[in-house]
Amino acid sequence: MKRVALIVLLLLTARTRAAEEAQTLVLRGHRGVVSSVAYAGERIVSGGADGTVRIWNATTGDAMTTLRANAEVYALAADARTIAAGVERRVMLWDFGASRARWTADVPGYANALALSPDGATLAVASSDGTLSLFATSTGARIATQSLEGGGNAVAFSRDGKWLAAGGYEITIWRWNGSLSEPRMLKGHRDNAFALAFSPDATRLVSASVDRTARLWNVADGTTIATLTTKEPAHLKIGGKDRSFPQQLAVTSAAFAPDGSIFATAGADRAVHLWDPTTGAHRTALQGHTRAITALAFGADGRLASSSADGTVRVWRVR
Amino acid sequence: MDLDERLVRLEQTCRQLRRRANASIACAALLVIGGITIAAKPTNAIDEDAVLRVRGVIITDANGVERVRIGAPLPDPMAFGRRAERLGTLSGILLSDANGTERSGYVTSDELGEVFFTLDASPRQQALFLANAEGGANLSLWDNDGNAAQLAAVRQPILELRKAGKAVVTLPAAEEGAK
Secondary structure, three states: OHHHHHHHHHHHHHHHHHHHHHEEEEEEOOOOOEEEEEEEOOEEEEEEOOOEEEEEEOOOOOEEEEEEOOOOEEEEEEOOOEEEEEEOOEEEEEEOOOOOOOEEEEOOOOEEEEEEOOOOOEEEEEEOOOEEEEEEOOOOOEEEEEEOOOOOOEEEEOOOOOEEEEEOOOEEEEEEOOOEEEEEEEOOOOOOEEEEEEOOOOOEEEEEEOOOOEEEEEOOOOOEEEEEOOOOOOEEEEOOEEEEOOOOOOEEEEEEOOOOOOEEEEEOOOOEEEEOOOOOOEEEEEOOOOOOEEEEEEOOOOOEEEEEOOOEEEEEOOO | OOHHHHHHHHHHHHHHHHHHHHHHHHHHHHHHHHHHHHHHOOOOOOOOOOOOOOOEEEEEOOOOOEEEEEEOOOOOOEEOOEEOOOOOOEEEEEEEOOOOOEEEEEEEEOOOOOEEEEEEOOOOEEEEEEEOOOOOEEEEEEOOOOOEEEEEEOOOEEEEEEEOOEEEEEEOOHHHHHO
């Protein structure tokens, strides 16, 4: 019995140490829930309930600029030139270096998910009323509006720019070439998907849902490759008392590594989970956040940023 | 000391006394005005009879996360940093967890006039205790696996138990209820 306890202790210690080594930066400055995070070249962008969009140096973690949205920020999308934010029932777009938004556009519901096309020309917005809105980033003009069958809480472009996925309870994938075509429904989640991410080769799509699962989909035929659930941590002894934690909690975020070797999910269990994209096997869990994780984003260098209701953004080295 | 000198001294003393009397009156006047001003000014003391009349009160925790809100109306529900659309307008009290996700409400509905109390998992409703404006009430319980229990009194008593989405107990039975 003592030997088992010792092995468990050693394993826990090793896991904690691994997590500490994996974590490289903790970005503090937001007040309240940090709802979103994105990489923009050498910068990390975060937004939250405090009505600010903050820009950080991705290497040093230094705060660079704070943009005032003056209302709750639910989602972000960024590239090397622009930052777009979902702010209540509108979208704001800034050029890097500018303190005033270049344009603002209304959407029919809460702007809960944003994605920029790889060429930076189009901004996709999924809103809570179940609408997908597409905007030209250059002018803010609305290009198209599409109704989403199962609500709108998640949206993603594939890295090759050929696919767009969006949805809530149900996920729709379209071919994208400046307009949407060949829609295909992905059915399986029992509650809202809060995040979508394509693999770099666009053969896989991962969806994170508050139904307590993440799903790995085959983009070509729309089938589920794996339904991912996390079973840990289960029981911990804290302060001399046994405390039981729910084994499955809402999954709110997902991201694919730029080289496609791994993908990450995270949510209410406060851990970042890393998975094998071929088999859907669980590789490891990174602990550090003290509240639910709300969003994940990989940088080009393979580092992973996570935003949380604990008011921080953490940056992880995942290989 | 001759008479003239004594008169001069007396006059000096009189002038001094008059100046002191004027100064004393001025000080007394200042004290009275100051006292009145202080008495009229609001203080930090709690007025137990005061009524706070506002549309909403928000209580946040040490991390700045909204945990309690009293409002008329209440905002749309928040879960993990995103908002969803609420069906109808509600007023009352909301409780949110440490993630800022709405977990409970004790509210009235503007449109239907119901009053209800909800307890939610993160983020789905698990318990509802509701009274209709026109009479009748029900208690509903759910889990995440399609299990549910409902006890209602709306024109007749109703009990329904569902296991994995399928009704296993329905009272009164369907035919009985139809009579």
